[in-house]
Amino acid sequence: MRLLFLAVLRPHTGNAVTAGRLRDHLEAAGHACILRDAFDFDSPSEIANLIMEENLEAALALHLYRGGRLLQGHGIPFGIIFGGTDLNEDANHREKNEVMGKVLEEARFAVAFTESMKDIAQLQWPHAVGKIFVQSQGVSTIPNDTFNxxxxxxxxxxxxxxxxxxxxxxxxxxxxxxxxxxxxxxxxxxxxxxxxxxxxxxxxxxxxxxxxxxxxxxxxxxxxxxxxxxxxxxxxxxxxxxxxxxxxxxxxxxxxxxxxxxxxxxxxHSWQVERDTYQRLIRKLETS
Structure with a gap:
């Protein structure tokens, strides 16, 4: 599949590092993964143009509000990965909370890094129960062999x-x-x-x-x-x-x-288990 992956890609942040690692997991499974910074887009219409230009078949967003809201209404299946900001900050703002709930209605799946994040999400949006998976391995870590x-x-x-x-x-x-x-x-x-x-x-x-x-x-x-x-x-x-x-x-x-x-x-924090998890979840986006 040709996948769009939206994330906040400010250099040297956890989001950027995580997004790059997950893209590697998806490409290792044979998918073409187009990684873009969510902050480069102001509206879903700009995403619609990108979908047409790149002939994209499905999408993934890191952050329910920052990225997920841009994926609504395009007719392609998508999944969401919760960020800490989603649940600890944005969920406390009424308007953002409503938008995030609507995104979850359309998403095929949502991934929480921990059980506590899943619990918070299910309390906020009960209609999403059954869609939310826990990436039980959390954030993968790889020793930095280049640092002496x-x-x-x-x-x-x-x-x-x-x-x-x-x-x-x-x-x-x-x-x-x-x-x-x-x-x-x-x-x-x-x-x-x-x-x-x-x-x-x-x-x-x-x-x-x-x-x-x-x-x-x-x-x-x-x-x-x-x-x-x-x-x-x-x-x-x-x-x-x-x-x-x-x-x-x-x-x-x-x-x-x-x-x-x-x-x-x-x-x-197994790198291999994380890879297996996302390669399995992305199959939920394949259309018949």
């Missing part, structure tokens, strides 16, 4: 001679709730007290690093990080510092969280 920590440290200004050096790696997004400067002030104060602690902010990089995870306690993170088991969740910058100090002073806790986190990734 030794090279990075050699090129940085970090004082490698410091005893018990600790580096906190912040992998950040662009939305306000993922503000990369959220921790800077309190971390700077800590660094003044303990010069051997550093925070490094990066853009695209790195998943599955086998290091303990400290994540901000927002719904998307809490759905995949179990506090005290696979990582630590903080509600504010002060709590981050408290938990970070605890982690630094408790090697046993660090070891346990790393082991649990690694096992969680192996069980729930």
């Amino acid at each position: 920590w030794n090279t990075f440290l050699e090129c940085s200004e970090i004082d490698q001679s410091a005893d018990n050096l600790y580096v906190f790696l912040l992998i950040c997004g662009l939305r306000k709730v993922k503000d990369p400067l959220y921790l800077v002030d309190v971390f700077s104060e800590w660094h003044q007290e303990v010069p051997s602690v550093y925070m490094v902010i990066v853009g695209p990089e790195a998943m599955d690093l086998e290091v303990p995870v400290l994540a901000r306690n927002i719904p998307g993170n809490a759905a995949v990080v179990e506090h005290g088991v696979t990582g630590l969740l903080f509600a504010n910058p002060q709590e981050f510092i408290q938990l970070a100090k605890r982690l630094v002073s408790d090697p046993a806790l660090e070891k346990e969280i790393v082991a649990n986190g690694r096992e969680y990734v192996k069980r729930h």
Whole structure:
């Protein structure tokens, strides 16, 4: 099939990385997947023109509101992948909620990354029960073999001679709730007290690093990080510092969280299972 895949493709965001990976899954099954940025289109009529020009047979959208609303009324089957913004933010706006409900009426299927996301969606739009599937494997992770920590440290200004050096790696997004400067002030104060602690902010990089995870306690993170088991969740910058100090002073806790986190990734974030899931779901879009 010739598929249109709509997603928000701002560089170095989780959406863009996920969309690229899913496109690879679909193309591996023999489909032609035309990936486009949903923000490049203002109305469904522009999508209609693209469908005709590219002779597209079906469509997929990452985000029910941002992408899904552009796919209505074109006469081609489509599926939806829920984004966290759909359920944690857009669903709380009445007009957007109504639009999203109508999109779900027309969609062949909808995919939620976690059970909690599925539960929220079914409460919001009961008529979609039966259409919503859980991608039980969540977000797939692939180790970043191109990143070399030794090279990075050699090129940085970090004082490698410091005893018990600790580096906190912040992998950040662009939305306000993922503000990369959220921790800077309190971390700077800590660094003044303990010069051997550093925070490094990066853009695209790195998943599955086998290091303990400290994540901000927002719904998307809490759905995949179990506090005290696979990582630590903080509600504010002060709590981050408290938990970070605890982690630094408790090697046993660090070891346990790393082991649990690694096992969680192996069980729930399988690249192969994700590929099989989407290749199976896309068959629901094939027309007779």
